[in-house]
Amino acid sequence: METYEQLLDEAYGKIKKAETSGERFEIPKVEGHFEGKKTIITNFSQIASIFRRSPEHLQKFLLKELAAAGQKEGDRLVLNIKVPSSKINQKIEEYAKEFVICRECGKPDTEIFREDRITFIKCQACGAKHSVRSKI
Numbered sequence: 724m725e726t727y728e729q730l731l732d733e734a735y736g737k738i739k740k741a742e743t744s745g746e747r748f749e750i751p752k753v754e755g756h757f758e759g760k761k762t763i764i765t766n767f768s769q770i771a772s773i774f775r776r777s778p779e780h781l782q783k784f785l786l787k788e789l790a791a792a793g794q795k796e797g798d799r800l801v802l803n804i805k806v807p808s809s810k811i812n813q814k815i816e817e818y819a820k821e822f823v824i825c826r827e828c829g830k831p832d833t834e835i836f837r838e839d840r841i842t843f844i845k846c847q848a849c850g851a852k853h854s855v856r857s858k859i
């Protein structure tokens with residue numbers, strides 16, 4: 724016979740499990756190639772739209788973090804240096820963790836906005852609000 728506490732623990736364990744299983748947000752990976760000394764990210768616009776962030780914001784972050792110059796050409800982002808995709812993916816992940824994924828519930832359904840010169844992300848799933856770096 725189980726004690727009341729054990730039953731509670733068990734029920735709680737089940738809830739926890741349900742929350743974390745299944746629909747985990749997958750951070751998109753870059754697709755691209757080198758062209759001479761340049762790096763072309765071909766799915767750049769798609770990544771920005773999965774994150775629901777402006778391509779400009781993501782571009783600014785990546786260029787700064789990778790210490791590269793570059794510009795958008797259609798849906799692609801062209802970097803003036805060769806950067807291995809593993810390094811770009813790492814930065815994409817950092818971007819997602821800081822500017823997209825809710826720190827409370829882990830969902831990516833957030834929006835970014837500025838208020839009194841501070842930038843926040845607000846989660847549409849749980850309502851949490853966090854300040855993030857304004858300058859990138």
Ligand SMILES: [Zn+2]
Binds near residue numbers: 826829830848849
């Ligand atoms: Zn949330």
